[in-house]
Amino acid sequence: MKNLPATLGRLRHSVRARLMGMLLIVTTLVLLFAGTALLIHDLSVYRKSFAQDVSAAASILATSTAPAMAFDDHAAAQLHLSSLRARHDVQIAAVYDAGGHLYESYVADGVEPAATALPGSRSQFLGGERVEVRQRIEQNGEFLGTVYLVFHYDLRNRVVAYLQIFAGVIIFGLLLALLLSYSLQATITRPLAAIAQVARQVVEKRDYSLRVPGRSDDEIGIVISGFNRMLDEVRAQTTALTSSNSALTAQIAERQAAEEQRRQSEKVYRAVGESIDFGIWITDAEGRCTYASDSFLKLTGLTQEQCDTFGWTTLLHPEDLEATLAAWQSCVRTNGPWYREHRILGVDGQYHPVLAQGVPVLHEDDSIQGWAGINLDISRLKQTEEALRLADRRKDEFLATLAHELRNPLAPIRNAAELLSVPSASEQQRQWSRDVIARQVNHMALLLDDLLDVSRITRGRMELRREFVRLSQIVNAAIETARPLIEARRHSLAIHLPPGEDLGLNVDPLRLSQAMSNLLTNAAKYTAPGGRITLTAAIDEGGLRLDVADTGIGLAPGAASRIFEMFTQVEGAAAHSQGGLGIGLALVRGLVELHGGTVTAASAGLDLGSCFNIRLPPSALISHMPDRGIAPEGLLAATGGGHAVLVVDDNRDGADSLGLMLNAMGYAAHVAYGGESALQLAERLRPRIAILDIGMPDLDGYEVARRLRSTEWGRRMQLVALTGWGQKEDIDRAREAGFDLHLTKPLNVAKLQRYFATIGGLQATAASSEPRSPA
Amino acid sequence: MRRPGPAWRCIGILLLFLCAAPLAQAQERVDEAVVKAAFLYRFTGFIEWPPVEDASEEFVVAVLGSETVARELEGILARNTVRGLPARVRSLRSVHDLAGAQMLFVGDGYSGSLRDIAEGLRRPVLVVSETERGLDDGAAVNFLEADRRVRFEVSLPAAARAQLKVSAGMLAVAVRVRR
Numbered sequence: 001m002k003n004l005p006a007t008l009g010r011l012r013h014s015v016r017a018r019l020m021g022m023l024l025i026v027t028t029l030v031l032l033f034a035g036t037a038l039l040i041h042d043l044s045v046y047r048k049s050f051a052q053d054v055s056a057a058a059s060i061l062a063t064s065t066a067p068a069m070a071f072d073d074h075a076a077a078q079l080h081l082s083s084l085r086a087r088h089d090v091q092i093a094a095v096y097d098a099g100g101h102l103y104e105s106y107v108a109d110g111v112e113p114a115a116t117a118l119p120g121s122r123s124q125f126l127g128g129e130r131v132e133v134r135q136r137i138e139q140n141g142e143f144l145g146t147v148y149l150v151f152h153y154d155l156r157n158r159v160v161a162y163l164q165i166f167a168g169v170i171i172f173g174l175l176l177a178l179l180l181s182y183s184l185q186a187t188i189t190r191p192l193a194a195i196a197q198v199a200r201q202v203v204e205k206r207d208y209s210l211r212v213p214g215r216s217d218d219e220i221g222i223v224i225s226g227f228n229r230m231l232d233e234v235r236a237q238t239t240a241l242t243s244s245n246s247a248l249t250a251q252i253a254e255r256q257a258a259e260e261q262r263r264q265s266e267k268v269y270r271a272v273g274e275s276i277d278f279g280i281w282i283t284d285a286e287g288r289c290t291y292a293s294d295s296f297l298k299l300t301g302l303t304q305e306q307c308d309t310f311g312w313t314t315l316l317h318p319e320d321l322e323a324t325l326a327a328w329q330s331c332v333r334t335n336g337p338w339y340r341e342h343r344i345l346g347v348d349g350q351y352h353p354v355l356a357q358g359v360p361v362l363h364e365d366d367s368i369q370g371w372a373g374i375n376l377d378i379s380r381l382k383q384t385e386e387a388l389r390l391a392d393r394r395k396d397e398f399l400a401t402l403a404h405e406l407r408n409p410l411a412p413i414r415n416a417a418e419l420l421s422v423p424s425a426s427e428q429q430r431q432w433s434r435d436v437i438a439r440q441v442n443h444m445a446l447l448l449d450d451l452l453d454v455s456r457i458t459r460g461r462m463e464l465r466r467e468f469v470r471l472s473q474i475v476n477a478a479i480e481t482a483r484p485l486i487e488a489r490r491h492s493l494a495i496h497l498p499p500g501e502d503l504g505l506n507v508d509p510l511r512l513s514q515a516m517s518n519l520l521t522n523a524a525k526y527t528a529p530g531g532r533i534t535l536t537a538a539i540d541e542g543g544l545r546l547d548v549a550d551t552g553i554g555l556a557p558g559a560a561s562r563i564f565e566m567f568t569q570v571e572g573a574a575a576h577s578q579g580g581l582g583i584g585l586a587l588v589r590g591l592v593e594l595h596g597g598t599v600t601a602a603s604a605g606l607d608l609g610s611c612f613n614i615r616l617p618p619s620a621l622i623s624h625m626p627d628r629g630i631a632p633e634g635l636l637a638a639t640g641g642g643h644a645v646l647v648v649d650d651n652r653d654g655a656d657s658l659g660l661m662l663n664a665m666g667y668a669a670h671v672a673y674g675g676e677s678a679l680q681l682a683e684r685l686r687p688r689i690a691i692l693d694i695g696m697p698d699l700d701g702y703e704v705a706r707r708l709r710s711t712e713w714g715r716r717m718q719l720v721a722l723t724g725w726g727q728k729e730d731i732d733r734a735r736e737a738g739f740d741l742h743l744t745k746p747l748n749v750a751k752l753q754r755y756f757a758t759i760g761g762l763q764a765t766a767a768s769s770e771p772r773s774p775a
Numbered sequence: 776m777r778r779p780g781p782a783w784r785c786i787g788i789l790l791l792f793l794c795a796a797p798l799a800q801a802q803e804r805v806d807e808a809v810v811k812a813a814f815l816y817r818f819t820g821f822i823e824w825p826p827v828e829d830a831s832e833e834f835v836v837a838v839l840g841s842e843t844v845a846r847e848l849e850g851i852l853a854r855n856t857v858r859g860l861p862a863r864v865r866s867l868r869s870v871h872d873l874a875g876a877q878m879l880f881v882g883d884g885y886s887g888s889l890r891d892i893a894e895g896l897r898r899p900v901l902v903v904s905e906t907e908r909g910l911d912d913g914a915a916v917n918f919l920e921a922d923r924r925v926r927f928e929v930s931l932p933a934a935a936r937a938q939l940k941v942s943a944g945m946l947a948v949a950v951r952v953r954r
Contacts, residue, residue: 141855
C-alpha cells in the first residue's frame with residue numbers, strides 16, 4: 001500500500017473529484033435558487049411595506065396638518081413637516097393648498113427645493129430609488145390641500161447588503177459541503193483506491209493471488225467481494241489457459257517443423273522434376289492434366305487450362321495419336337503405370353520426341369488419386385539411335401565390301417599358285433604367276449595399310465612425323481603412287497606448280513603424299529577411261545592450296561559434304577568403281593586435318609567432273625610468302641650467310657631437325673645434346689648465336705646462358721631460349737638469365753627469321769653451301 | 776393694449792395717494808370677514824357637540840354684530856353641510872332670537888354685553904367672539920390678529936361649560952389656549 005497517496009491522488013481526479021464537484025454544484029445551485037427566491041420575495045415585501053409605510057406617513061401628516069391647513073397656520077404646518085426630519089429617507093415633505101400652491105415644505109439636505117406647484121401625479125416609485133406619495137388633506141369633507149412626500153427608496157443598499165449576506169451564506173455552505181464531502185468520500189474512495197491498487201498490481205505483476213482487504217456490508221463491500229471473486233475466476237481461467245496455450249504452442253511448433261520439412265522435401269522433389277526437359281506432369285483420377293511444367297508449356301505453346309482439357313493430344317504426331325490415346329485409356333482403366341514415347345509438335349513447328357513416364361498416385365485407401373510423372377526430352381537419344389543405326393548399316397556395307405575386296409585378289413593368286421604347281425609350266429608362265437601374286441599381294445597390303453591408317457586416325461593414334469620437305473618431292477611421290485592406275489585408264493595428267501623456287505614445307509611427307517595420291521587414285525577411278533586429271537598447287541593468304549580436278553562422274557548436289565565420311569561411297573558409283581573400301585576420302589580428310597588443314601569437294605553436277613581441294617595453313621610453310629613481289633627475302637635458303645649457330649637440345653630429333661633447317665636457311669648449324677657439351681662446343685666455336693632448350697638433365701638452359709654471359713666472348717652472343725613454357729614469369733626468368741629472345745615450342749620459324757633480320761649482318765652474304773634436304 | 780399716456784399716469788398716482796388709506800382699510804375688513812367666515816365654518820369640524828334629544832333638522836349659526844361675516848358665512852354654508860346637516864346663518868338683531876342655534880358669532884359690531892349672552896346660555900352653543908376680552912367674557916373661541924393674520928384663542932373652561940369638546944388639532948393651531 002506504499003503507493004496509496006499516488007492512488008488517492010489519481011482518484012482525486014476521478015471519483016472523488018466528481019463527487020465533490022457534484023456536491024458543490026448542487027449546493028451552489030440550491031443556495032442560488034433559495035437566495036434568488038428570497039431576494040425576490042424580500043424585495044417585493046420590502047417594497048410593499050415601504051409603500052404602506054410611506055402611505056401611512058403621508059396619511060398621518062395629512063391628518064396632523066389638517067388643522068394647520070384649515071386655519072392657515074404656516075408655523076403649525078412647518079412644525080408637522082419638520083417632524084419628518086427624524087426619518088432620513090424623507091427627501092421632500094411638502095404641503096400644497098387646495099389651489100395646488102406650495103404652502104409649506106421641508107427638504108432634506110442636498111435635495112432640490114420642492115416645486116411651487118403640486119407636481120403632476122405619476123407612479124409612486126420613480127426611477128427605482130425615488131418614491132413619492134400624495135395625500136389629500138380633508139376636514140369635514142372639505143378639501144384643504146395635499147401632502148406631498150418624496151422618499152429615498154434605498155433599494156441598492158438593501159440589495160448589496162442582501163448580496164453580502166448571501167455570499168457569506170454561500171461560502172459557508174460550500175465550506176460545509178466540502179467538509180461533508182471529504183468525510184463522505186473517505187468512506188467511498190478509500191475502498192475504491194484499494195481496489196484500484198490491487199487491480200494495478202494484478203495487471204503489473206500478473207499475480208492473480210492478490211485480494212482486496214476489507215469487508216463491509218454496504219455496496220462497496222459487495223463490489224470488493226465481487227472483485228475478489230472475479231480474481232478467483234481469472235486465476236483459474238489463466239491457469240487453464242496457460243497450460244492449454246503451452247500445449248498448443250508445442251503442437252504448433254511440431255506442425256511447423258513438419259510443414260517446413262515437407263515444404264523443403266517438396267521443393268527438392270519439384271526441383272528434381274523441373275530440372276528435367278520437359279518437366280513434370282500431374283493428372284487427376286480421370287486423367288485430366290492438372291499441372292504441367294513451364295518447360296512443357298513453353299515447348300508446346302499451350303496454356304495450363306488447355307493442358308487440363310487434353311489439349312496436348314492435338315499436338316501429337318498423327319502416327320502416334322491413336323496409339324497414345326489407346327494406351328492412356330488402358331492406363332486409366334487399369335490404374336497402371338504410364339510409359340509412352342511419342343512426338344509432340346512444338347511451337348517451333350518441329351516434332352519433338354518425348355518420353356512421358358509416370359506412376360499412379362494412390363489415396364490412403366488405395367483408390368486412385370491421379371498420375372504423376374515426367375516428360376523426358378529424348379530427341380538426342382533418338383538422334384543418337386539414328387546415327388548408330390546408320391553407322392551400323394555402313395559398317396555392314398563396309399564389311400561386305402571388305403570381304404569382296406579381300407576376296408577379289410585371291411582368285412588370281414590361287415590361279416597363279418595352281419599354275420606354279422603345274423610341273424609343265426614354262427618359266428615364262430611361272431614368272432607371270434609370280435608377278436600376279438606379287439601384284440595382288442601388294443594390292444592387298446595397300447588395302448590393309450589404308451584400313452590400319454583409318455583405324456589409327458579414328459582412335460587418335462596417328463602421329464605425324466613432320467620434316468622439312470619440298471613441295472615437288474610430295475607431288476612426285478603422290479604421282480608415282482597413282483601413276484599405274486592413271487596410265488592403266490589412259491587418263492592425261494597435268495601438273496601446275498607455283499612459279500619460282502620450290503616451296504619448303506614442314507609436313508609429314510609420307511602422309512601428305514598419301515593423301516594426294518588417294519585423291520589422284522580416286523580421280524582416276526571415277527573418271528571414264530581417257531579422262532583428264534589436273535593437279536594444281538598454289539599459295540595465297542590462306543596458305544597452301546592443292547587442287548585435284550577431273551572430268552569424271554561428278555557429284556550429286558549435297559553429296560559433297562557426305563563423301564568424306566567413313567564407309568561412304570557415292571551411290572551409283574559402283575559401276576565406275578575400281579573396287580575399294582570407301583575409306584579413301586575419309587583417310588584423306590583425317591590426314592589433312594592432322595596437318596591442321598581442310599579438304600573439300602566441289603562439283604558442277606553429275607557427269608560434270610569434280611574437284612577436290614586440300615588447304616594447308618601457313619604454319620605448314622617454312623617461309624611465309626604471301627606475295628613474292630613484296631617479300632623479296634624469298635626462301636629460307638637465301639638468308640643464312642653462313643654464320644655459325646649453336647643449337648642445344650637434349651631431344652636429339654628436335655636438335656637435329658632445327659639444325660637441318662638452319663643449314664637449309666644458310667647458317668652453319670652446330671648441334672649439342674646437353675648443357676656441358678654445349679659449353680665446350682661454344683668455347684671452341686665462339687658462335688654469334690645460340691638457341692638453347694631450357695629443360696636439360698645436366699645443365700639447364702638458364703645455367704648455360706649465365707655461364708656463357710660470364711665469359712668475355714659470351715657477352716656479345718645472341719641467346720635465344722626455346723622452351724615449352726611460355727608464361728610471363730618464364731619469359732622474365734629467361735631475361736634475368738641473360739637471354740635476348742624467348743621462343744616457345746613448336747618453333748615459329750618466321751619469328752626466328754625476323755629476329756635474325758634485326759641483328760645486323762647476319763644475312764649479308766649469299767648462301768655459300770647448298771642447303772641439305774632432310775632425310 | 777394701449778399704454779396710458781403720461782398725463783393719465785400722474786392722475787392715477789395722485790388718486791392712489793388720496794384714496795389709498797380708506798380703500799385699503801375697507802378691503803382689509805372684507806378679507807378678514809371672509810377668513811373669519813371660513814374659520815367659523817371649519818371650527819364645526821374640530822368641535823364635538825354633545826348629543827341632544829330634540830335633534831334639530833339643521834345646523835344654525837347665529838351671527839351678532841357683523842353683517843359681513845354673516846353674509847360670507849351664508850355663502851359658505853349654502854355650498855356645504857355641517858355635521859351632516861344643512862346649515863344656515865341667522866343674523867340676529869337681539870340675543871333673544873338665539874333659540875335653535877348651535878354656534879354664535881358675536882362680532883365687534885355688537886354693542887351689548889357678551890358676558891350676559893354667554894352666561895345666559897343654557898344650551899351647548901359655541902360662542903365665538905372677536906374682542907380682546909372675548910374669552911374673559913365667556914366666549915369659548917376668540918379671534919384675534921397676530922402678524923397681520925387672523926388667529927384665534929380657545930378657552931377650554933368656557934367650552935366645557937357649554938359641554939363642548941375641542942379637538943387637539945384645533946388647540947395646536949390656536950394662539951393661546953386657556954385652561
